[in-house]
Amino acid sequence: MIRFLRSSAIDIIGTALVVSAFVFCVAGFSRFQSNGEDVLQWLPDNSPSRQAYEAFKQKFGSDDFMVVTWPDCTIDDPRLQQFCRQVTDNDPDKLILSVTNGSTVVERLNSAIKLPKKHTLNRFKAIFFGLDDPNQTLALIELTPAGTAQRQQALQQVETAITQTPELELDQAIFGGAPYLGVNIDRQLNSSIVYYFVPSILLASIVSFYCLRNVLLCVIIFFAGVTAAACSIAVVPLLGAKFGSLMSIIPALVYILTISGSIHLIHYSLAAIGNPIKLIAISWKPCTISAITTAIGMLSLSRSTFPAIRDFGFFCATGVCFALLIQLFVVPWLLHRFGASGQNKLAQKASSTSSWNGLANFTQRHRLGLALASIGVMVLAGFGLSRLTAQVQVRKLFDEDSAIISSLTSLEKRMGPIDQSELLIKFKEVGAAHFHTRAKLVYKIQRSLSALEDVGSTHSLHNYLPREPSGTRIRSKFKRQAYQDKLDGEREQLAQTRFLHVSPDAESWRISLRFSFAENGNVEHRKLQIFDQASAAIDKLMDTGEFDAIVSPIVLDYTGKNYLFNSAQMTLLEDFYNNFVLAFVVITPVLIVVLRSPRLGLLAILPNLFPIVAFFGVLGWLDWPVDLAISMTACVALGIAVDDTTHFLIRFGEFRSEGFDVDSAIRSTISQCGAAMLKTTLIGCAGLSVYGFCDMVVVRNFAIAISSMLVLALLADIFMLPALLYLWAGRAGQAGQSKQSAQLADLATAGKTSLASSSTTAQYLRRPKSVASNDTNRQSTV
Numbered sequence: 001m002i003r004f005l006r007s008s009a010i011d012i013i014g015t016a017l018v019v020s021a022f023v024f025c026v027a028g029f030s031r032f033q034s035n036g037e038d039v040l041q042w043l044p045d046n047s048p049s050r051q052a053y054e055a056f057k058q059k060f061g062s063d064d065f066m067v068v069t070w071p072d073c074t075i076d077d078p079r080l081q082q083f084c085r086q087v088t089d090n091d092p093d094k095l096i097l098s099v100t101n102g103s104t105v106v107e108r109l110n111s112a113i114k115l116p117k118k119h120t121l122n123r124f125k126a127i128f129f130g131l132d133d134p135n136q137t138l139a140l141i142e143l144t145p146a147g148t149a150q151r152q153q154a155l156q157q158v159e160t161a162i163t164q165t166p167e168l169e170l171d172q173a174i175f176g177g178a179p180y181l182g183v184n185i186d187r188q189l190n191s192s193i194v195y196y197f198v199p200s201i202l203l204a205s206i207v208s209f210y211c212l213r214n215v216l217l218c219v220i221i222f223f224a225g226v227t228a229a230a231c232s233i234a235v236v237p238l239l240g241a242k243f244g245s246l247m248s249i250i251p252a253l254v255y256i257l258t259i260s261g262s263i264h265l266i267h268y269s270l271a272a273i274g275n276p277i278k279l280i281a282i283s284w285k286p287c288t289i290s291a292i293t294t295a296i297g298m299l300s301l302s303r304s305t306f307p308a309i310r311d312f313g314f315f316c317a318t319g320v321c322f323a324l325l326i327q328l329f330v331v332p333w334l335l336h337r338f339g340a341s342g343q344n345k346l347a348q349k350a351s352s353t354s355s356w357n358g359l360a361n362f363t364q365r366h367r368l369g370l371a372l373a374s375i376g377v378m379v380l381a382g383f384g385l386s387r388l389t390a391q392v393q394v395r396k397l398f399d400e401d402s403a404i405i406s407s408l409t410s411l412e413k414r415m416g417p418i419d420q421s422e423l424l425i426k427f428k429e430v431g432a433a434h435f436h437t438r439a440k441l442v443y444k445i446q447r448s449l450s451a452l453e454d455v456g457s458t459h460s461l462h463n464y465l466p467r468e469p470s471g472t473r474i475r476s477k478f479k480r481q482a483y484q485d486k487l488d489g490e491r492e493q494l495a496q497t498r499f500l501h502v503s504p505d506a507e508s509w510r511i512s513l514r515f516s517f518a519e520n521g522n523v524e525h526r527k528l529q530i531f532d533q534a535s536a537a538i539d540k541l542m543d544t545g546e547f548d549a550i551v552s553p554i555v556l557d558y559t560g561k562n563y564l565f566n567s568a569q570m571t572l573l574e575d576f577y578n579n580f581v582l583a584f585v586v587i588t589p590v591l592i593v594v595l596r597s598p599r600l601g602l603l604a605i606l607p608n609l610f611p612i613v614a615f616f617g618v619l620g621w622l623d624w625p626v627d628l629a630i631s632m633t634a635c636v637a638l639g640i641a642v643d644d645t646t647h648f649l650i651r652f653g654e655f656r657s658e659g660f661d662v663d664s665a666i667r668s669t670i671s672q673c674g675a676a677m678l679k680t681t682l683i684g685c686a687g688l689s690v691y692g693f694c695d696m697v698v699v700r701n702f703a704i705a706i707s708s709m710l711v712l713a714l715l716a717d718i719f720m721l722p723a724l725l726y727l728w729a730g731r732a733g734q735a736g737q738s739k740q741s742a743q744l745a746d747l748a749t750a751g752k753t754s755l756a757s758s759s760t761t762a763q764y765l766r767r768p769k770s771v772a773s774n775d776t777n778r779q780s781t782v
Helices: 007-029 048-060 078-089 102-113 116-122 146-151 150-166 176-210 215-238 245-269 276-303 307-338 340-349 354-365 366-383 403-415 436-450 474-489 524-545 561-595 598-620 628-657 662-693 696-729 739-755 759-764
Strands: 063-067 098-100 141-145 172-174 418-430 457-459 498-501 504-513 555-560
Touching: 007 276, 007 561, 048 418, 048 561, 063 150, 063 176, 063 366, 078 098, 078 102, 078 141, 078 150, 078 436, 098 354, 102 116, 102 436, 116 150, 116 436, 141 150, 141 215, 141 457, 146 150, 150 172, 150 176, 172 403, 172 662, 176 215, 176 403, 176 662, 215 245, 215 307, 215 340, 215 498, 245 276, 245 524, 245 662, 245 696, 276 307, 276 354, 276 561, 276 628, 307 340, 354 366, 354 403, 354 662, 366 598, 366 696, 418 436, 436 457, 436 474, 436 504, 474 696, 524 555, 524 561, 555 561, 561 598, 598 628, 598 696, 628 662, 628 696, 662 696, 696 739
Parallel strands: none
Antiparallel strands: 063 141, 063 172, 098 141, 418 504, 418 555, 457 504, 498 504
16 A cells, blocks of 8 residues: 555645644643542452442541641631631531541540540540640541542631631641642652653753754654644543643653654655655655564553553553554654655665674674574573562652641641551441440440551541440449430431441441551551451450350451552562553564564564563562552553564564575664664653652652663664564574675665665665576565
């Protein structure tokens, strides 16, 4: 079909694509929405622990809460009540469910159960009152379902209330809670797009200019990269999705991939200056195969159990498709119309290939050593893969010295631990009878859990109830009986609170446990410790005979966002291996079909595995944990690494099919593809390096990991791959090499200079087997 295209058709297609991309981007950006504030996107959405958490929310409501305090926020501080009124009074969209502070807790308990202030401060220590100063308090803000869905607006409403409170400044406030964390993730996402994407493309463009030394060529690839990157953002809202935190690096990644492909295409264009049809004929196969393998690597992430990873993989693959369309039609059109002078200058510059000839000589002489060394590194690094560990924690999304971590740390020092998990105690097959007995058992369990060293505080329905009268006198017994009868009568009313859930055949009690956010504890070990402590307490209490009335089964469950993140750690490595194996299994057959050789296809996968195995093996040996972002890089790097390998092997196969011997084919391929591979690596690393300064650790880790593997992939392609080809295809440069092969090799290395002006040298790119050795009879078949 390509042969029937005309230059005028390329003009029409190129113009139409540019106009369509502009309209597409305008439509997409007008509907842009962020999903960064939803911390649950960082967690598996179909795991048993996630299902347990969703069941917990259905019974008790969301465990999301926001807390606000300031250095001199005490029970008697008049600003506290004014602030709370500002939050609730200025709530037209009903985002706030309730606002509770230490002062109101003291008043309510004194009014409801005549609890003295001193006892209230003790009951709610490290919950509503400070650790060292019991008069230090806070405002606990619970959100409605609408507020949970619009956390950004809810936090803005709280911040506005602070600024409207007399003698209270926003920079004095200390925040905490999941909504606050989520909104700050969202803000970091937006800042990464604004403050990092633009420097990223500028730095990549500067390196592009250094590599190409031509303004027009740089402008062309800059335009192509920006267009593809913009489309990769616009497609997200147009498909009804929100822009998640990990997606913030997609535009830069698509931009870099587009520039990299365009660099290869510019080098191909040296054989077709002024002829866009010929350029498309030369480049469509390697560019298309590279895009397909890259997209496969990205799409393999779409089977992840993590929503953030799935969305990243799908939309990154979509961006790669946009990049391919622009490379195949827009870039040839722009080169044809505006890039001829730059192509001629680049062709003249490319006439000096001594460095690449030297590299070819080095790999030819040391092919066995390079192959063995590369495989040895992979084997040694492979043992490190078995040592990999995973880490998924909210605090690890930010730098330790970031403002949000500083705020949370300051809050914990004043008010106690804020990292909350939930122990659920479920009594099955029960009714209203013996409610007070079950309530007493739960209270005893809560007291037992409070004695654990890691538990900062506990919070349950019992914090709001009067204590059951004790004593053996007749009067005490009457008081106790009256208390029990009253408690039994209030069962249905207490079930309206967020600490008790009653169904026709079951009763569930909730005990909230607070742990330090600043300390990295073993959450799985903590869960087992909680279970053991609660189970031991139940067994001990049941043996006393005091709770013989409880004959129903007692079931313990453990949930909460904190535990969900720990469960994600256990799932992440499995998810990492599954996604990578899927990408490997799909990409390998594609390479075999494209290269038309099972042996060559299998050989091609080794240099592509090298950067992934080496990088993650080193992480294993260094005991460096794999986080959510790093776990994705294996599939992404595999897809990107295959790009250069595909260009290399396709050109090598074409040289071989045109009559070049192994040595000449390898030298010609290195001469033609080596410079492009080096430039794409430099541009990619330069563009991603900007994200190394991002405050979001996941984004920074992703950029560093991809950059490292790009460098490793380049080393594998220019050292390991040629060495393996020499060994696989037989001994190169053997005695008796024909004069014709030597002439072909000379043409392959020096032909770039004359390509712009002589059609007789264009056939160094492709020479049919049937062409005779007489130079005067050669015809270009490109």
